[in-house]
Amino acid sequence: MRLSRYYIPTLKESPAEAEVISHKILLRAGMIRKLTSGIYNYLPMGLRSLNKVAQIVREEMDSAGAIEVLMPTVQPGDLWKESGRWEFYGRELLRFKDRHDRDYCLGPTHEEVITDLVRGEVRSYKQLPLNLYQIQTKFRDEVRPRFGLMRGREFVMKDAYSFDKDEAGAEESYRLMYEAYKRIFQRIGLKFRAVRADSGAIGGSFSHEFMVLAETGEDTIAVCQNESCGYAANLEKAATMDPGGQCPAQTDVPAMEEVATPEQHTVEQVCEFLQADPSALVKTLLFDADGEPVAALVRGDRELNEVKLRNLLGANELHMATPEQVREWSGAPVGFAGPAGLKVQRLVADFELRLDQGWIAGANKGDAHVKNLHLGRDAQVEQFADLRMITPEDPCPECGGRIEFWKGIEVGHVFKLGLKYSEAMSATFLDENGKDRPMIMGCYGIGVSRIMASAIEQNNDDGGAIFPPSIAPFEVCLMALGGKDQSVVDKAEELYTQLTEAGIDVLYDDRNERPGVKFNDADLIGYPMQLVLGGKGLKNGIIEAKDRRTGERTELPLDDFINNFT
Numbered sequence: 001m002r003l004s005r006y007y008i009p010t011l012k013e014s015p016a017e018a019e020v021i022s023h024k025i026l027l028r029a030g031m032i033r034k035l036t037s038g039i040y041n042y043l044p045m046g047l048r049s050l051n052k053v054a055q056i057v058r059e060e061m062d063s064a065g066a067i068e069v070l071m072p073t074v075q076p077g078d079l080w081k082e083s084g085r086w087e088f089y090g091r092e093l094l095r096f097k098d099r100h101d102r103d104y105c106l107g108p109t110h111e112e113v114i115t116d117l118v119r120g121e122v123r124s125y126k127q128l129p130l131n132l133y134q135i136q137t138k139f140r141d142e143v144r145p146r147f148g149l150m151r152g153r154e155f156v157m158k159d160a161y162s163f164d165k166d167e168a169g170a171e172e173s174y175r176l177m178y179e180a181y182k183r184i185f186q187r188i189g190l191k192f193r194a195v196r197a198d199s200g201a202i203g204g205s206f207s208h209e210f211m212v213l214a215e216t217g218e219d220t221i222a223v224c225q226n227e228s229c230g231y232a233a234n235l236e237k238a239a240t241m242d243p244g245g246q247c248p249a250q251t252d253v254p255a256m257e258e259v260a261t262p263e264q265h266t267v268e269q270v271c272e273f274l275q276a277d278p279s280a281l282v283k284t285l286l287f288d289a290d291g292e293p294v295a296a297l298v299r300g301d302r303e304l305n306e307v308k309l310r311n312l313l314g315a316n317e318l319h320m321a322t323p324e325q326v327r328e329w330s331g332a333p334v335g336f337a338g339p340a341g342l343k344v345q346r347l348v349a350d351f352e353l354r355l356d357q358g359w360i361a362g363a364n365k366g367d368a369h370v371k372n373l374h375l376g377r378d379a380q381v382e383q384f385a386d387l388r389m390i391t392p393e394d395p396c397p398e399c400g401g402r403i404e405f406w407k408g409i410e411v412g413h414v415f416k417l418g419l420k421y422s423e424a425m426s427a428t429f430l431d432e433n434g435k436d437r438p439m440i441m442g443c444y445g446i447g448v449s450r451i452m453a454s455a456i457e458q459n460n461d462d463g464g465a466i467f468p469p470s471i472a473p474f475e476v477c478l479m480a481l482g483g484k485d486q487s488v489v490d491k492a493e494e495l496y497t498q499l500t501e502a503g504i505d506v507l508y509d510d511r512n513e514r515p516g517v518k519f520n521d522a523d524l525i526g527y528p529m530q531l532v533l534g535g536k537g538l539k540n541g542i543i544e545a546k547d548r549r550t551g552e553r554t555e556l557p558l559d560d561f562i563n564n565f566t
């Protein structure tokens with residue numbers, strides 16, 4: 001490609017709106033342009049890099065046995081009503097109506113669509129396992145779109161969905177994806193960690209996030225420093241056992257009882273509210289055994305939240321309790337709310353994690369609280385393997401080693417869904433005995449566009465980006481610095497033709513610009529290698545190769561250049 005006929009609108013200054021380095025560089029290097037909040041155009045250089053990420057993902061998905069499809073962006077609301085998420089998804093789901101007044105949404109994820117597709121096609125166990133994936137544009141009306149491609153509203157995701165006939169198969173599908181993800185991030189050349197994304201209490205390995213390590217990451221992860229151990233968990237979820245693995249014995253706690261509490265507002269309403277206001281920071285929903293949300297934890301100023309909730313919901317009476325009240329009211333070593341038969345471990349763990357951090361409990365369905373739950377008496381202690389957030393002073397919950405906290409960017413997420421969607425949407429198959437059974441599902445996401453930004457977060461210097469060769473817009477930038485010296489131009493033309501014919505991914509900066517401009521642009525965009533031909537070099541029969549990462553310059557003989565280069 002010739003730069004004189006290409007389109008790379010680089011900028012001298014970074015636009016004021018850009019806070020993090022990847023955002024600044026992507027804008028300055030002319031790779032992306034903002035259309036509106038969280039929505040970007042990919043310019044030619046940005047698109048090349050994006051396509052390279054997508055291609056690596058695609059190759060590794062294919063070799064892991066997943067099969068590519070392409071699903072629509074626009075999804076019928078009816079499917080989301082069937083799965084139950086129409087109400088629960090909150091405001092990240094952009095809903096709208098068509099001319100017939102029917103509900104639709106822009107897909108933030110595709111569990112509903114894929115489950116609908118597969119239930120219509122797969123009848124027998126002989127058609128399983130099946131893993132379908134796509135690379136496609138997602139829309140999430142993020143409450144706080146920011147950092148450019150890192151948290152957009154419209155972004156490119158690879159999402160895969162596996163369908164299995166039994167647990168062993170589902171675990172194997174999960175393992176295959178986990179391994180494929182490791183290969184993807186290795187091939188791209190990112191420093192990453194796979195971390196546990198669940199509390200560890202539901203079996204430990206049903207959900208992992210892949211974190212690119214970078215200071216600007218929005219997540220904090222706890223990582224064991226003992227290399228043979230390998231424990232790593234998202235701090236949001238990382239919790240540790242009380243010393244001795246037991247909860248403090250409380251013999252004088254009265255019997256557990258269910259108590260009626262006044263009807264408040266629904267969880268759906270609270271979710272809606274939480275999504276609407278970032279300062280509330282409501283992230284944790286409590287689910288019952290069927291996966292239905294029953295309560296939400298709200299953080300922030302109590303009075304303010306109460307007023308906001310009241311306005312928002314038009315509710316007259318709200319139940320808002322402080323952590324102390326919850327503790328006192330539940331009478332247990334840890335407090336929790338919700339109907340009996342809850343997925344208690346999750347609930348208790350979450351509560352314990354939040355109580356010390358000024359979380360406020362509220363928003364129950366009413367008539368449904370449990371008082372005086374006593375661990376070890378009313379619920380099995382094993383269920384509560386993790387009760388408390390890890391601090392850097394804690395020993396590693398797995399090996400007793402030292403824990404460190406790192407910052408990370410979530411670039412991938414593998415998740416065992418189980419029967420959640422197949423049961424709600426009747427995606428069943430006939431097993432070996434002719435019995436109708438729901439398929440066991442898994443879902444696996446990768447942030448394709450977010451990877452581009454994370455690669456820059458991890459690889460940059462004052463001059464600009466230092467792209468890993470695997471996803472650089474071009475691997476080599478050839479520059480002729482001869483000024484009016486026609487012999488330099490002629491030689492550069494010849495080299496460009498040779499490089500192109502040899503299949504090298506080369507951009508030729510043939511612009512009539514000063515050397516400084518060319519150098520700055522090349523550093524900013526971050527091609528892994530620059531080839532610089534000057535008048536003096538030509539006379540001496542050499543061309544200079546600069547390694548963008550190390551800055552190291554090597555003189556290569558022009559004689560038989562192409563054969564030595566490749």
Ligand code: ATP
Nearest residue numbers: 149150151152155157410411412413445446447450
């Ligand atoms: P986050 O915690 O950052 O909001 P998520 O857990 O909501 O991400 P998933 O539902 O797990 O995201 O989606 C799969 C992947 O899609 C994520 O691991 C991430 O790489 C990417 N992704 C999610 N939201 C965004 C976004 N707003 N912009 C860019 N990429 C995103």
Ligand code: MG
Nearest residue numbers: 092140142151
């Ligand atoms: Mg999210």
Ligand code: MG
Nearest residue numbers: 209219410413
């Ligand atoms: Mg996440």
Ligand code: MG
Nearest residue numbers: 209410412413
């Ligand atoms: Mg995730």
